[in-house]
Amino acid sequence: MTQAHHRKRLIAGNWKMFKTPSETEAFIRALSEKLHGMAQPLSTWPEILVCPPFISLKLAWDTVDDTGKPILIGAQTMDSHEDGAFTGEISPKMLRSVCIRNVLVGHSERRQYFNETDETVSAKTRAALANDIRPIVCVGETLAEREAGQTDTVLTRQVNTALNGVSAEEMAFLVVAYEPVWAIGTGKVCDAAEANRVCHLIRTLIAGLTNSPTADQVRILYGGSVKPENFPELLTQSDIDGGLVGGASLDVDSFYQLISQAAYFSEGAIHGCRI
Ligand code: PGA
Numbered sequence: 160m161t162q163a164h165h166r167k168r169l170i171a172g173n174w175k176m177f178k179t180p181s182e183t184e185a186f187i188r189a190l191s192e193k194l195h196g197m198a199q200p201l202s203t204w205p206e207i208l209v210c211p212p213f214i215s216l217k218l219a220w221d222t223v224d225d226t227g228k229p230i231l232i233g234a235q236t237m238d239s240h241e242d243g244a245f246t247g248e249i250s251p252k253m254l255r256s257v258c259i260r261n262v263l264v265g266h267s268e269r270r271q272y273f274n275e276t277d278e279t280v281s282a283k284t285r286a287a288l289a290n291d292i293r294p295i296v297c298v299g300e301t302l303a304e305r306e307a308g309q310t311d312t313v314l315t316r317q318v319n320t321a322l323n324g325v326s327a328e329e330m331a332f333l334v335v336a337y338e339p340v341w342a343i344g345t346g347k348v349c350d351a352a353e354a355n356r357v358c359h360l361i362r363t364l365i366a367g368l369t370n371s372p373t374a375d376q377v378r379i380l381y382g383g384s385v386k387p388e389n390f391p392e393l394l395t396q397s398d399i400d401g402g403l404v405g406g407a408s409l410d411v412d413s414f415y416q417l418i419s420q421a422a423y424f425s426e427g428a429i430h431g432c433r434i
Pocket residue numbers: 173338342343344345346382383384385403404405406407
Protein backbone atom coordinates (compact mmCIF):
# COMPACT_ATOMS: atom_id res chain seq x y z
CA MET A 160 0.00 0.00 0.00
CA THR A 161 1.33 3.40 -0.91
CA GLN A 162 1.51 6.27 1.55
CA ALA A 163 -0.82 9.20 0.80
CA HIS A 164 1.08 12.12 -0.67
CA HIS A 165 -0.65 15.46 -0.28
CA ARG A 166 1.07 17.49 -3.00
CA LYS A 167 -0.04 16.89 -6.57
CA ARG A 168 2.66 15.10 -8.53
CA LEU A 169 4.32 16.72 -11.52
CA ILE A 170 6.16 14.92 -14.30
CA ALA A 171 8.08 17.30 -16.54
CA GLY A 172 9.88 16.30 -19.71
CA ASN A 173 12.87 18.42 -20.68
CA TRP A 174 13.54 17.61 -24.31
CA LYS A 175 16.65 19.81 -24.54
CA MET A 176 17.76 20.24 -28.20
CA PHE A 177 15.87 17.23 -29.50
CA LYS A 178 12.84 16.76 -31.79
CA THR A 179 11.61 18.80 -34.75
CA PRO A 180 8.11 20.33 -34.82
CA SER A 181 6.68 17.34 -36.72
CA GLU A 182 8.28 14.90 -34.26
CA THR A 183 6.83 16.97 -31.44
CA GLU A 184 3.34 16.77 -32.88
CA ALA A 185 3.66 13.00 -33.40
CA PHE A 186 4.85 12.53 -29.79
CA ILE A 187 1.95 14.53 -28.34
CA ARG A 188 -0.60 12.64 -30.41
CA ALA A 189 0.93 9.30 -29.34
CA LEU A 190 1.03 10.35 -25.69
CA SER A 191 -2.61 11.52 -25.85
CA GLU A 192 -3.62 8.13 -27.24
CA LYS A 193 -1.91 6.40 -24.34
CA LEU A 194 -3.48 8.73 -21.77
CA HIS A 195 -6.84 7.93 -23.29
CA GLY A 196 -6.37 4.32 -22.20
CA MET A 197 -4.94 5.10 -18.76
CA ALA A 198 -6.43 2.85 -16.08
CA GLN A 199 -5.96 5.14 -13.08
CA PRO A 200 -8.66 7.77 -12.34
CA LEU A 201 -7.99 11.31 -13.55
CA SER A 202 -7.83 12.58 -9.95
CA THR A 203 -4.63 10.59 -9.41
CA TRP A 204 -2.87 11.72 -12.59
CA PRO A 205 0.16 13.90 -12.11
CA GLU A 206 0.40 17.22 -13.87
CA ILE A 207 2.11 16.41 -17.14
CA LEU A 208 4.47 18.98 -18.62
CA VAL A 209 6.40 18.73 -21.87
CA CYS A 210 9.15 21.26 -22.66
CA PRO A 211 10.13 21.18 -26.36
CA PRO A 212 12.46 23.65 -28.10
CA PHE A 213 11.05 27.16 -28.74
CA ILE A 214 10.34 26.47 -32.40
CA SER A 215 7.79 23.78 -31.46
CA LEU A 216 5.98 25.50 -28.59
CA LYS A 217 3.02 26.83 -30.54
CA LEU A 218 2.48 23.64 -32.51
CA ALA A 219 2.78 21.61 -29.29
CA TRP A 220 0.16 23.78 -27.61
CA ASP A 221 -2.18 23.63 -30.62
CA THR A 222 -1.81 19.83 -30.75
CA VAL A 223 -2.69 19.50 -27.08
CA ASP A 224 -5.66 21.79 -27.65
CA ASP A 225 -6.77 19.51 -30.45
CA THR A 226 -6.39 16.26 -28.48
CA GLY A 227 -7.98 17.73 -25.34
CA LYS A 228 -5.66 15.84 -22.99
CA PRO A 229 -4.30 17.48 -19.81
CA ILE A 230 -0.76 18.05 -21.04
CA LEU A 231 0.98 21.33 -20.21
CA ILE A 232 3.59 22.80 -22.51
CA GLY A 233 6.58 24.74 -21.19
CA ALA A 234 9.71 26.47 -22.46
CA GLN A 235 13.22 25.38 -21.52
CA THR A 236 14.42 28.90 -20.75
CA MET A 237 13.53 32.55 -21.43
CA ASP A 238 15.06 35.98 -21.10
CA SER A 239 14.25 38.11 -18.06
CA HIS A 240 13.59 41.32 -20.04
CA GLU A 241 10.22 42.35 -21.45
CA ASP A 242 11.77 43.13 -24.85
CA GLY A 243 14.88 44.83 -26.23
CA ALA A 244 18.09 44.35 -28.18
CA PHE A 245 18.87 40.80 -27.04
CA THR A 246 19.55 38.87 -30.24
CA GLY A 247 18.22 35.34 -30.20
CA GLU A 248 16.29 35.63 -26.94
CA ILE A 249 12.61 35.04 -26.16
CA SER A 250 10.74 37.15 -23.62
CA PRO A 251 8.06 36.18 -21.06
CA LYS A 252 5.56 38.27 -23.05
CA MET A 253 6.32 36.23 -26.17
CA LEU A 254 5.79 32.98 -24.30
CA ARG A 255 2.50 34.26 -22.98
CA SER A 256 1.44 35.21 -26.51
CA VAL A 257 1.53 31.52 -27.49
CA CYS A 258 -0.18 30.40 -24.24
CA ILE A 259 2.99 29.15 -22.53
CA ARG A 260 2.64 29.36 -18.74
CA ASN A 261 5.56 27.17 -17.61
CA VAL A 262 9.30 27.64 -18.00
CA LEU A 263 12.44 25.87 -16.81
CA VAL A 264 14.81 28.31 -15.15
CA GLY A 265 18.49 27.80 -14.36
CA HIS A 266 18.90 24.29 -15.73
CA SER A 267 22.50 23.21 -15.09
CA GLU A 268 23.20 23.12 -18.84
CA ARG A 269 22.17 26.78 -19.02
CA ARG A 270 24.45 27.53 -16.06
CA GLN A 271 27.33 25.49 -17.53
CA TYR A 272 27.19 26.43 -21.25
CA PHE A 273 25.40 29.79 -21.24
CA ASN A 274 26.94 31.39 -18.17
CA GLU A 275 23.75 31.65 -16.12
CA THR A 276 24.48 32.57 -12.52
CA ASP A 277 22.39 32.48 -9.35
CA GLU A 278 21.64 36.16 -10.04
CA THR A 279 20.35 35.59 -13.59
CA VAL A 280 18.32 32.63 -12.33
CA SER A 281 16.80 34.97 -9.74
CA ALA A 282 16.01 37.62 -12.39
CA LYS A 283 14.36 35.04 -14.65
CA THR A 284 12.37 33.59 -11.75
CA ARG A 285 11.03 37.04 -10.88
CA ALA A 286 10.30 37.85 -14.53
CA ALA A 287 8.37 34.61 -14.95
CA LEU A 288 6.34 35.24 -11.78
CA ALA A 289 5.64 38.85 -12.80
CA ASN A 290 4.16 37.49 -16.05
CA ASP A 291 2.16 34.76 -14.34
CA ILE A 292 4.38 32.07 -15.85
CA ARG A 293 5.28 29.24 -13.49
CA PRO A 294 9.05 28.84 -13.14
CA ILE A 295 10.54 25.42 -12.50
CA VAL A 296 13.70 26.56 -10.78
CA CYS A 297 16.57 24.10 -11.17
CA VAL A 298 19.28 23.71 -8.54
CA GLY A 299 21.94 21.09 -7.88
CA GLU A 300 25.59 20.50 -7.02
CA THR A 301 28.38 19.33 -9.32
CA LEU A 302 30.36 16.16 -8.64
CA ALA A 303 33.35 18.21 -7.43
CA GLU A 304 31.12 20.11 -5.01
CA ARG A 305 29.59 16.88 -3.68
CA GLU A 306 32.99 15.25 -3.25
CA ALA A 307 34.24 18.32 -1.41
CA GLY A 308 31.32 18.01 1.03
CA GLN A 309 29.77 21.27 -0.23
CA THR A 310 26.39 19.96 -1.35
CA ASP A 311 24.34 21.66 1.34
CA THR A 312 26.27 24.92 1.14
CA VAL A 313 25.83 25.09 -2.64
CA LEU A 314 22.11 24.26 -2.45
CA THR A 315 21.60 26.84 0.29
CA ARG A 316 23.27 29.54 -1.81
CA GLN A 317 21.37 28.59 -4.98
CA VAL A 318 17.95 28.43 -3.31
CA ASN A 319 18.37 31.54 -1.18
CA THR A 320 19.58 33.61 -4.15
CA ALA A 321 17.14 32.31 -6.78
CA LEU A 322 14.10 32.63 -4.52
CA ASN A 323 15.08 35.79 -2.66
CA GLY A 324 12.20 38.28 -2.55
CA VAL A 325 9.58 35.79 -3.77
CA SER A 326 6.30 36.23 -1.87
CA ALA A 327 4.59 33.33 -0.09
CA GLU A 328 1.84 33.24 -2.70
CA GLU A 329 4.34 33.15 -5.55
CA MET A 330 6.38 30.51 -3.74
CA ALA A 331 3.39 28.17 -3.50
CA PHE A 332 2.92 28.59 -7.27
CA LEU A 333 6.47 27.84 -8.40
CA VAL A 334 8.25 24.49 -8.56
CA VAL A 335 11.83 23.63 -7.59
CA ALA A 336 13.78 20.84 -9.27
CA TYR A 337 16.72 19.29 -7.46
CA GLU A 338 19.05 18.02 -10.16
CA PRO A 339 22.49 16.90 -9.02
CA VAL A 340 24.64 17.78 -12.04
CA TRP A 341 26.58 14.50 -11.82
CA ALA A 342 23.33 12.54 -12.25
CA ILE A 343 22.13 14.34 -15.40
CA GLY A 344 22.45 12.24 -18.53
CA THR A 345 24.97 9.93 -16.85
CA GLY A 346 22.74 6.99 -15.90
CA LYS A 347 23.87 7.54 -12.26
CA VAL A 348 20.71 8.28 -10.32
CA CYS A 349 21.04 9.82 -6.86
CA ASP A 350 20.25 7.44 -4.02
CA ALA A 351 16.55 7.99 -3.20
CA ALA A 352 17.09 8.65 0.52
CA GLU A 353 19.84 11.17 -0.23
CA ALA A 354 17.71 12.88 -2.91
CA ASN A 355 14.93 13.12 -0.33
CA ARG A 356 17.30 14.56 2.27
CA VAL A 357 18.33 17.34 -0.14
CA CYS A 358 14.71 18.00 -1.18
CA HIS A 359 13.85 18.29 2.51
CA LEU A 360 16.71 20.76 2.96
CA ILE A 361 15.28 22.81 0.06
CA ARG A 362 11.85 22.76 1.73
CA THR A 363 13.39 23.95 5.00
CA LEU A 364 15.14 26.80 3.16
CA ILE A 365 11.82 27.77 1.53
CA ALA A 366 10.19 27.79 4.97
CA GLY A 367 12.94 30.18 6.10
CA LEU A 368 12.22 32.46 3.13
CA THR A 369 8.45 32.34 3.70
CA ASN A 370 6.80 30.10 6.29
CA SER A 371 6.23 26.38 6.98
CA PRO A 372 2.67 26.07 5.58
CA THR A 373 3.86 27.64 2.31
CA ALA A 374 6.93 25.39 2.13
CA ASP A 375 4.65 22.41 2.66
CA GLN A 376 2.76 23.31 -0.54
CA VAL A 377 5.76 23.77 -2.84
CA ARG A 378 6.36 20.96 -5.31
CA ILE A 379 9.96 19.78 -5.37
CA LEU A 380 11.03 17.49 -8.20
CA TYR A 381 14.03 15.23 -8.49
CA GLY A 382 15.90 15.15 -11.81
CA GLY A 383 18.91 13.23 -13.05
CA SER A 384 18.72 9.89 -14.91
CA VAL A 385 15.10 9.27 -13.91
CA LYS A 386 13.88 6.05 -15.58
CA PRO A 387 10.89 3.73 -15.04
CA GLU A 388 13.31 1.36 -13.24
CA ASN A 389 14.31 3.86 -10.54
CA PHE A 390 11.30 6.21 -10.36
CA PRO A 391 9.03 4.22 -7.98
CA GLU A 392 11.61 4.36 -5.20
CA LEU A 393 11.98 8.12 -5.65
CA LEU A 394 8.19 8.52 -5.60
CA THR A 395 7.90 6.85 -2.20
CA GLN A 396 10.01 9.61 -0.62
CA SER A 397 8.20 12.17 1.51
CA ASP A 398 9.69 15.33 -0.03
CA ILE A 399 9.90 14.31 -3.70
CA ASP A 400 6.81 15.36 -5.65
CA GLY A 401 7.71 14.19 -9.13
CA GLY A 402 10.45 14.23 -11.71
CA LEU A 403 12.20 16.47 -14.21
CA VAL A 404 13.12 14.00 -16.90
CA GLY A 405 15.50 14.35 -19.84
CA GLY A 406 16.38 11.19 -21.78
CA ALA A 407 13.40 9.11 -20.65
CA SER A 408 10.98 11.86 -21.71
CA LEU A 409 11.99 11.57 -25.36
CA ASP A 410 10.47 8.14 -25.72
CA VAL A 411 6.68 8.10 -25.47
CA ASP A 412 6.55 4.64 -23.87
CA SER A 413 8.97 5.43 -21.05
CA PHE A 414 7.46 8.89 -20.47
CA TYR A 415 4.01 7.38 -20.25
CA GLN A 416 5.31 4.72 -17.84
CA LEU A 417 6.64 7.47 -15.55
CA ILE A 418 3.25 9.21 -15.66
CA SER A 419 1.37 6.07 -14.72
CA GLN A 420 3.87 5.29 -11.93
CA ALA A 421 3.25 8.78 -10.53
CA ALA A 422 -0.51 8.21 -10.71
CA TYR A 423 -0.11 4.93 -8.85
CA PHE A 424 1.83 6.67 -6.07
CA SER A 425 -0.63 9.59 -5.89
CA GLU A 426 -3.47 8.16 -3.86
CA GLY A 427 -4.76 10.90 -1.62
CA ALA A 428 -3.07 13.72 -3.57
CA ILE A 429 -5.43 16.65 -3.37
CA HIS A 430 -3.48 19.88 -3.39
CA GLY A 431 -4.73 21.98 -6.27
CA CYS A 432 -2.85 24.37 -8.47
CA ARG A 433 -3.58 27.52 -10.46
CA ILE A 434 -2.82 25.94 -13.84
P1 PGA B 1 18.29 13.13 -17.71
O1 PGA B 1 18.19 14.74 -17.75
O2 PGA B 1 16.96 12.60 -17.23
O3 PGA B 1 18.59 12.74 -19.13
O4 PGA B 1 19.39 12.79 -16.77
C1 PGA B 1 17.50 15.44 -16.73
C2 PGA B 1 17.55 16.91 -17.00
O5 PGA B 1 18.52 17.41 -17.58
O6 PGA B 1 16.61 17.64 -16.64
